[in-house]
Amino acid sequence: MSAPLIISARRVHTLDADAPPASFVAIDGDHIVGVGGPEERAAFEGPETRIADFGDATVVPGLNDSHLHPVWGLELARGMDLTDAGPLEAVRRRVAEEARRGAPWILGWGLDPNVFGPEGPSGRVFDDAAGGRPLFLRLRDAHSAVAGTAALEAAGVTGAEEFADGSEVAPGADGRPTGYLKELSAMDLVARHIPAEPVQERAGRLVELLTAMARTGLVSAHVMDFAEGTREVVELVESRGDLPIRLRFSPMVPPGASLEELREAAALQRRGGRRWHVEGAKFMIDGTVDNGTAWLERPDALGESRAPLWRDPEAFREALRFFIDRGVPTATHAIGDRAVRCVLEAIASAPPKVRARAPHRVEHVETVPDDTVAAFAELGVVAGMQPVHATRQTCADGSDNWSRRLGPERAARGWRCRDLREAGVAVALGSDWPVTPFDARAVIADTVLRRPVERPDLAPVQPDQALDMRMALEGYTTHAALVAGHERVAGRIRPGYRADLTVLGADPLACTPEELAAAPVLATVLDGRIQRHL
Ligand SMILES: [Zn+2]
Numbered sequence: 001m002s003a004p005l006i007i008s009a010r011r012v013h014t015l016d017a018d019a020p021p022a023s024f025v026a027i028d029g030d031h032i033v034g035v036g037g038p039e040e041r042a043a044f045e046g047p048e049t050r051i052a053d054f055g056d057a058t059v060v061p062g063l064n065d066s067h068l069h070p071v072w073g074l075e076l077a078r079g080m081d082l083t084d085a086g087p088l089e090a091v092r093r094r095v096a097e098e099a100r101r102g103a104p105w106i107l108g109w110g111l112d113p114n115v116f117g118p119e120g121p122s123g124r125v126f127d128d129a130a131g132g133r134p135l136f137l138r139l140r141d142a143h144s145a146v147a148g149t150a151a152l153e154a155a156g157v158t159g160a161e162e163f164a165d166g167s168e169v170a171p172g173a174d175g176r177p178t179g180y181l182k183e184l185s186a187m188d189l190v191a192r193h194i195p196a197e198p199v200q201e202r203a204g205r206l207v208e209l210l211t212a213m214a215r216t217g218l219v220s221a222h223v224m225d226f227a228e229g230t231r232e233v234v235e236l237v238e239s240r241g242d243l244p245i246r247l248r249f250s251p252m253v254p255p256g257a258s259l260e261e262l263r264e265a266a267a268l269q270r271r272g273g274r275r276w277h278v279e280g281a282k283f284m285i286d287g288t289v290d291n292g293t294a295w296l297e298r299p300d301a302l303g304e305s306r307a308p309l310w311r312d313p314e315a316f317r318e319a320l321r322f323f324i325d326r327g328v329p330t331a332t333h334a335i336g337d338r339a340v341r342c343v344l345e346a347i348a349s350a351p352p353k354v355r356a357r358a359p360h361r362v363e364h365v366e367t368v369p370d371d372t373v374a375a376f377a378e379l380g381v382v383a384g385m386q387p388v389h390a391t392r393q394t395c396a397d398g399s400d401n402w403s404r405r406l407g408p409e410r411a412a413r414g415w416r417c418r419d420l421r422e423a424g425v426a427v428a429l430g431s432d433w434p435v436t437p438f439d440a441r442a443v444i445a446d447t448v449l450r451r452p453v454e455r456p457d458l459a460p461v462q463p464d465q466a467l468d469m470r471m472a473l474e475g476y477t478t479h480a481a482l483v484a485g486h487e488r489v490a491g492r493i494r495p496g497y498r499a500d501l502t503v504l505g506a507d508p509l510a511c512t513p514e515e516l517a518a519a520p521v522l523a524t525v526l527d528g529r530i531q532r533h534l
Helices: 038-044 072-076 088-101 113-119 124-130 149-155 184-191 199-215 230-240 259-267 313-324 337-348 370-379 387-393 401-411 417-422 440-449 469-475 478-484 513-518
Strands: 005-012 022-028 031-036 050-053 058-061 063-068 106-111 135-139 144-147 168-171 177-182 218-223 246-249 276-278 281-284 330-334 360-364 382-385 427-429 501-504 521-526 529-532
Touching (some): 063 427, 063 478, 088 113, 088 124, 088 135, 135 184, 144 184, 177 184, 199 230, 218 501, 313 337, 417 427, 417 469
Parallel strands (some): 246 276, 281 330, 382 427
Antiparallel strands (some): 168 177
């Protein structure tokens, strides 16, 4: 039992609407016991009390990223970081350098599909640069990759493969695969031949990654998978020390899952360690607009995005109900308007009392019409959104792949954070790392500006959907707690709640988005334990 702790700072934002301004948080063990101003503070001070004075700083509830893939992401982010790698020629040069370095496989991630031009993604265009070595580059949406000819040969991929879900090995004009692999089952044909990274190395990289996340103010995160090997890695980390942030894993239920697979995901619920646990089930009803694998009411400009990843939407509904009926929280990746509607209909099929037992959320929600916004509110369904995909991967002039495929009408309905909030829907924010960078300060700033915070030269995308700073902060705190069903223990600074805090060098409710993005994170507090970052 440690001595009581008082965290003091110039401002403490409890995010309780009716709470008076505060300047200290009192902590006993892993939970908050008091918060308030100078008059209240004396009651918590004794000879044993430790005091951490953060001077002019601002304390907010611990920031939570509501959608990311930190462990699976170690796999997704192996090799060259090709985020912003530039035009195709520049990517080819990087590949050639990597080949000269002698790596047995040329791996990369974060590649922008727009670099390939009208021909679309292909692995063959890297064959010369790769000099005969197998190449596997993941595109930035994490839903697709390009493999070079040598990699396809090593994996025995011929283009004749068939999939139980909407995955595809894209054929070229000559009938041979181009190396463009769409969706997880297609990518896995090649990915499983890449030599695995030893678990010791993965554990080391995970700690580095989570430490970097904590330095941006994150205290916890909702992990939208419990990918193979995750348990081994997190258990190894916890056998040596603490995870730098708390992780809540929702296992992925694959399209077309059998009853056995549903039972397995249900059996994992509440398993965990000190700073991680399994909670919820993650579904994917469609892919992405960029790949033409989203599920839209009307096909996109190339005639694609017309089908769900679950070949049988009725089977999806039944699988989702399996969890809803058991009171297990669900989260479904749904990007296209038809996909989102399908999820809402599946949730609506459960009696109101049954669906109220746990929060049910839709992830991404990239383009939806007005009646869908209203349906979220009516059903009490919550949204997990990444407006940072809009700011980092689309352009206001509509010249990018996402906007061109959707056309102006549907692109104008992109990432409707503001409309959902104003309809009364909880909107939790996240980065979807490794799809987009995880810095919580930058995601909040982008969400308010609707453009990359470091690019004042760019016009905002769908600027009427911008959140204000308070709403964006709520997306990382109170609303993040709501979408996980944790609103009685997390997301606010209130007696009885978890002692999870973020200490910032700027006041997010008084500074500009640019100032927040540049503000130092002095410390994060997790379960009452201070991690200083400066
Ligand atoms: Zn994701």
